[in-house]
Amino acid sequence: GDSVTQMEGPVTLSEEAFLTINxxxxxxxxxxxxxxxxxPGEGLQLLLKATKADDxxxxxGFEATYRKExxxxxxxxxxxxxxxxxVYFCALRGNxxxxxxxxxxTRLMVKP
Amino acid sequence: xxxxxxxxxxxxxxxxxxxxxxxxxxxxxxxLYWYRQSLGQGPEFLIYxxxxxxxxxxxxxxxxxxAVRPEGSVSTLKIQRTERGDSAVYLCASSLRGAAxxxxxxFGPGTRLTVT
Numbered sequence: 001g002d003s004v005t006q007m008e009g010p011v012t013l014s015e016e017a018f019l020t021i022n023x024x025x026x027x028x029x030x031x032x033x034x035x036x037x038x039x040p041g042e043g044l045q046l047l048l049k050a051t052k053a054d055d056x057x058x059x060x061g062f063e064a065t066y067r068k069e070x071x072x073x074x075x076x077x078x079x080x081x082x083x084x085x086x087v088y089f090c091a092l093r094g095n096x097x098x099x100x101x102x103x104x105x106t107r108l109m110v111k112p
Numbered sequence: 113x114x115x116x117x118x119x120x121x122x123x124x125x126x127x128x129x130x131x132x133x134x135x136x137x138x139x140x141x142x143x144l145y146w147y148r149q150s151l152g153q154g155p156e157f158l159i160y161x162x163x164x165x166x167x168x169x170x171x172x173x174x175x176x177x178x179a180v181r182p183e184g185s186v187s188t189l190k191i192q193r194t195e196r197g198d199s200a201v202y203l204c205a206s207s208l209r210g211a212a213x214x215x216x217x218x219f220g221p222g223t224r225l226t227v228t
Contacts, residue, residue, distance in 0.1 A: 004154075036219075043116075044155070044203070044219040089154050099145060099168065100217060102154030 002027040006090045006103035013080055013110050021075040021106045023064075023090035031092040033057075033066050033073040034100065038087045047075075047088070080110045114138065116220035118204050124226045125194055133189040133223045137206030144187050145217060146179055147203040155203050161187060194227045201225070 006023040013019060025031065035047040035057070048057030053068035062077045073090060090103040117136045125131050137144050143162055147155035157171040161181045169179075176194075181187040191198055201224050205217040 043221045044205075046216050046218075049216075091154070098143065098160050098162075099157035099171065100147075100155070101157070104152070104154050 002031065002092060002094045002101045004090050004092055004101055004103035006088075006106050008104070009087075009107035011106060011108050013108070015082055015110055015112050016079045017110075019075070019077040019080045019084075019108065021088055021090075021108070023073045023075065023103060025071050025073065025090075025092050027071075027092055027094045027101075029095040030068075031094045033064070034091040034093070035062070035064055035073070035075050036089040036091060036102075038089065038105075040086070044089070080108070082110045082112050084108060085110045116204055116206050116218050118202075118220040118223050120223060121221065122224045122226075124228060126228055127194060127196060129194050131191050131194055131225065133191075133202050133225070135187045135189070135204030135206075135220060137185065137187070137204070138218055139185075141206035141208055141218075142184070143207045143209060143215070143217075144181060145205040145207075146187070146189050147205065149201045149203055149222070151200070158189070158202075191225075194225075196227045199225055199227045 003026045032051045034049045036044045037047045048059040050057040050066035056065045064075045087105045087107045089105045091100045119134045146158040149155040160168040164184045176192045179189045201222040203222045204220045207215040207217045
């Protein structure tokens with residue numbers, strides 16, 4: 001079945017540092033890929049998405065590129081802020097269904 | 113506009129009891145999803161409704177779990193004979209359409225269920 005693997009946290013960075021959170025997936029066909037974010041005390045929010053190979057999703061300075069050859073969708077940000085501290089989830093929606101399959105989440109802590 | 117709402121926000125129950133968790137989706141959203149998130153893990157799919165019918169219930173762990181959406185709007189997740197392993201945050205999401213569309217799933221704040 002479909003699965004998503006993302007790097008374990010916590011990831012601790014200083015403000016303005018470069019961020020990469022790795023995400024790889026296993027799925028048949030051509031899934032859509034997503035990054036969700038969960039800020040402290042809040043619900044899951046969609047951060048960005050890509051629906052086909054080589055698409056780049058971007059939002060709030062975050063980017064991720066759908067790489068079919070490496071089955072990856074790594075999340076990057078050039079300069080993190082304290083307000084980016086949250087838990088980040090990589091997810092996919094496969095062709096066979098409508099549900100999302102999530103990775104285990106990566107907690108990001110940004111220190112001033 | 114109003115987002116997805118879930119009630120109660122917290123529920124503590126004793127092992128063996130019956131619980132109901134409610135989800136109010138965004139108005140006009142035909143697709144509704146239930147997920148379960150255990151501590152330190154990502155959400156896991158339970159069931160998907162398109163309108164009033166359960167289009168996919170493959171994620172329900174066993175027959176103690178059941179969900180309904182009788183009028184195609186509000187949904188109730190029902191858990192019989194609760195076990196301590198059922199303790200988790202239960203998330204509800206809705207989207208404008210289902211059926212492998214690209215419509216975003218909007219998540220509610222979740223119900224934290226604790227079985228003692």
